[in-house]
Amino acid sequence: MASNSKSRLLLLGIFVLLATNVSSYDEELINQNVKQGKYAKPLVSPVAPVVAPTPPPPPPVKPPTPPAAPVGKAPTPPPTTGHPVAPAPQPPVNPPVAPAPGPVPPIVRSNKDCVPLCENRCQLHSRKRVCVRACSTCCERCKCVPPGTYGNREVCGKCYTDMVTHGNRFKCP
Incomplete structure (x- = not known):
């Protein structure tokens, strides 16, 4: 039983060795023929990379429509009596106040x-x-x-x- 598996393993190894030698010999012949000008390009075509198809672009998004303005009456101006109306008194404007001083660093003398x-x-x-x-x-x-x-x-x-x-x-x- 053990010798049967050993012989199979040996036959598999010989097959792999011969297959690699044959393929490398074919490559050498192709390279020689290309150098001599018999072939313009090697017979073996390079394998093209597999590219995944790109997904279709998403459908265009419509911009949201602004809400409609409410329908109603505009405010009516106050009735004019022909007399000039005095402007409403404005509150006094205070000058800008300096911000409160931030944290004071401790004094370092030495x-x-x-x-x-x-x-x-x-x-x-x-x-x-x-x-x-x-x-x-x-x-x-x-x-x-x-x-x-x-x-x-x-x-x-x-x-x-x-x-x-x-x-x-x-x-x-």
Whole structure:
């Protein structure tokens, strides 16, 4: 039983070997004939790629029609008696009020003041040490740390908002 399956396997291997040799020999003959000018093109045509048919385009969509205006009478103007009507008094216009000042940054006098402010600023950061180190650098250069744990960067001015890393990311948290 085992020898029967072995012999079948051997015969299959020999068949595959001969088939590949024959097909490669045919290709060599075609290539030689093409070089010699006997054939303009190889006899074997390349297999065309299978392209799925494209679906038909969707039907055009009609734009919605605007609702019709309600039918009714236009408001009638007040009757004129021949006397000039005084215009209604206008309320006094107040000048624009300046917005309330935003959060005030804590005062930084020395580099020692930066550490507690930066620890407070970075308390919720996922990489606290990295945040504190960057914040301390910004604090020393700009003499300012924004209030809160996030945002309010514009309070410290252009020095704080424009400082970037080598990768052009904002340096100051």
